[in-house]
Amino acid sequence: MGVGIQVDQLNAWFGKTQALYDINMKVEANHATAVIGPSGCGKSTFVRCLNRMHETIPEAHASGGVKIGDVDVYNGSSAVQIRRRIGMVFQKPNPFPTMSIYDNVAAGLKLNGFTDRKRLDEIVERSLKLSALWEEVKDTLRKKSGASLSGGQQQRLCIARALAVEPQVLLMDEPCSALDPISTGKIEELIFQLKEHFTIVIVTHNMQQASRVAEFTGFFLLGKLIEFDKTEKIFTTPSDKRTEDYITGRFG
Amino acid sequence: MMADRPVSLLRRAKNGAATLAAAASVVLVLAPLGAVFGYLVYKGIGSINWAFLTQTPKPVGEAGGGMANAIAGSVLILLIGSIVGVPVGIGAGIYLAEYGRTRFGDLIRFTADVLNGVPSIIVGIVAYGLVVLTQKHFSALAGGVALAIMMVPTITRTTEEMLLLVPSAVREAAYGLGVSRWRTTLSITLRTATSGVITGVMLAFARVAGETAPLLFTAFGNQFWNWKLDQPTAALPLQIFTYAISPFDEWHRQAWAGALILIILIVVSVSAVRIAASRGMLKGAH
Numbered sequence: 001m002g003v004g005i006q007v008d009q010l011n012a013w014f015g016k017t018q019a020l021y022d023i024n025m026k027v028e029a030n031h032a033t034a035v036i037g038p039s040g041c042g043k044s045t046f047v048r049c050l051n052r053m054h055e056t057i058p059e060a061h062a063s064g065g066v067k068i069g070d071v072d073v074y075n076g077s078s079a080v081q082i083r084r085r086i087g088m089v090f091q092k093p094n095p096f097p098t099m100s101i102y103d104n105v106a107a108g109l110k111l112n113g114f115t116d117r118k119r120l121d122e123i124v125e126r127s128l129k130l131s132a133l134w135e136e137v138k139d140t141l142r143k144k145s146g147a148s149l150s151g152g153q154q155q156r157l158c159i160a161r162a163l164a165v166e167p168q169v170l171l172m173d174e175p176c177s178a179l180d181p182i183s184t185g186k187i188e189e190l191i192f193q194l195k196e197h198f199t200i201v202i203v204t205h206n207m208q209q210a211s212r213v214a215e216f217t218g219f220f221l222l223g224k225l226i227e228f229d230k231t232e233k234i235f236t237t238p239s240d241k242r243t244e245d246y247i248t249g250r251f252g
Numbered sequence: 253m254m255a256d257r258p259v260s261l262l263r264r265a266k267n268g269a270a271t272l273a274a275a276a277s278v279v280l281v282l283a284p285l286g287a288v289f290g291y292l293v294y295k296g297i298g299s300i301n302w303a304f305l306t307q308t309p310k311p312v313g314e315a316g317g318g319m320a321n322a323i324a325g326s327v328l329i330l331l332i333g334s335i336v337g338v339p340v341g342i343g344a345g346i347y348l349a350e351y352g353r354t355r356f357g358d359l360i361r362f363t364a365d366v367l368n369g370v371p372s373i374i375v376g377i378v379a380y381g382l383v384v385l386t387q388k389h390f391s392a393l394a395g396g397v398a399l400a401i402m403m404v405p406t407i408t409r410t411t412e413e414m415l416l417l418v419p420s421a422v423r424e425a426a427y428g429l430g431v432s433r434w435r436t437t438l439s440i441t442l443r444t445a446t447s448g449v450i451t452g453v454m455l456a457f458a459r460v461a462g463e464t465a466p467l468l469f470t471a472f473g474n475q476f477w478n479w480k481l482d483q484p485t486a487a488l489p490l491q492i493f494t495y496a497i498s499p500f501d502e503w504h505r506q507a508w509a510g511a512l513i514l515i516i517l518i519v520v521s522v523s524a525v526r527i528a529a530s531r532g533m534l535k536g537a538h
Contacts, residue, residue: 090421107431108431
């Protein structure tokens with residue numbers, strides 16, 4: 001089951017440049033929350049702070065409070081432990097190129113020392129079914145490399161890989177920006193189904209996508225969270241002038 | 253649209269010239285290799301027979317005899333060199349690629365590049381000082397260490413280059429799954445770069461396989477069989493060297509045969525590793 005996320009006074013930097021300013025946000029469990037805003041506004045940095053991927057970049061750091069369920073992300077747990085609870089799907093599909101489809105999905109478990117083969121088989125099948133890829137790859141699971149799939153299939157493979165470690169939260173950083181409309185449609189459908197099991201935070205450049213898949217939407221501008229509310233409210237009666245300007249296409 | 257317009261004569265001429273130049277370069281590169289190999293076969297094949305491959309050298313004046321002990325010695329010394337040199341080289345390459353963006357890293361890079369340029373005879377002297385003087389006699393081990401020292405810089409630098417070619421997105425994917433950094437480096441980054449790293453290892457291997465100078469006062473050579481790591485050991489390049497500068501025709505012929513065997517040994521081991529490595533590859537992986 002998914003858990004909620006509580007963000008308190010989150011600040012993030014790249015070296016001396018501040019990228020996020022005092023972000024406060026409460027993400028509902030088992031719902032999809034969209035993060036929108038123009039390029040460079042800090043959307044990606046924000047989600048990367050939630051699973052401490054931000055700090056893998058040299059000289060980048062963050063401060064503030066993030067709670068995933070009742071686990072404090074920045075106090076008392078290691079980054080590696082946190083990332084096992086929080087799955088991540090990246091902008092460009094990034095399967096492990098030398099691994100088979102099966103090994104790609106099993107990677108998170110295998111590399112962390114999970115060895116029960118029968119359980120692994122079950123988990124791989126379940127994850128691929130959840131990500132709606134099973135039917136297309138079930139005959140070539142161990143024969144074909146993850147890199148041999150099409151872009152849309154690769155992205156669903158990456159989703160399956162993230163789901164296999166049974167995270168509580170799924171972060172998606174513009175998961176459809178490198179995909180064609182049909183693949184995008186499939187992933188959006190998928191998000192609807194995944195909400196039953198996980199809490200989803202999705203960064204998107206596509207405002208229609210935000211309104212289609214997410215119950216809540218946050219609008220970022222220049223590293224600040226300008227407005228956070230129900231998606232419907234953001235797109236129909238935003239309370240901030242800047243949000244309105246952005247969603248009506250006046251800038252960005 | 254301009255699809256039907258014929259391509260101008262000038263463009264076709266330029267295209268033809270460029271293709272020709274590229275093809276000519278290929279010939280130019282391959283011709284010496286073909287010539288060397290052809291000449292070796294021509295000179296050497298006649299002296300290769302069962303005795304050559306199974307017997308030790310006969311004293312001067314006696315006909316027959318072979319280089320079996322030198323072939324075995326070369327295999328032994330190269331094995332020691334690889335066992336010592338490959339892990340050190342790959343390890344240093346990993347360090348440089350994953351943690352080496354520091355002054356210390358730059359120092360290692362510089363050292364490796366200089367080491368790459370050190371004359372092989374000097375590497376031999378170093379191994380002599382390090383191993384032969386401590387053990388108080390010449391040995392296969394000393395020869396192996398000398399070759400290992402020569403392999404390390406090539407392997408280090410190619411491993412580093414190959415690891416840096418692995419897209420950071422692949423590393424991020426592993427971090428995102430909660431895989432620790434060292435596990436990511438070994439099981440993801442290194443694995444993704446495997447074919448490139450193997451190329452570097454084989455390059456270093458092929459280069460040192462023919463080295464004579466570093467073995468002169470380390471492995472030293474031996475007219476008899478030896479399997480002990482701490483005893484003087486025969487090696488093909490040494491045997492070829494000794495026979496080639498001798499005044500006897502029979503020995504000259506055997507030197508040619510030895511050179512041919514050495515080349516075949518290198519080609520076979522490099523191809524074997526390549527085939528073994530590609531067996532593990534999947535459809536669509538690069």
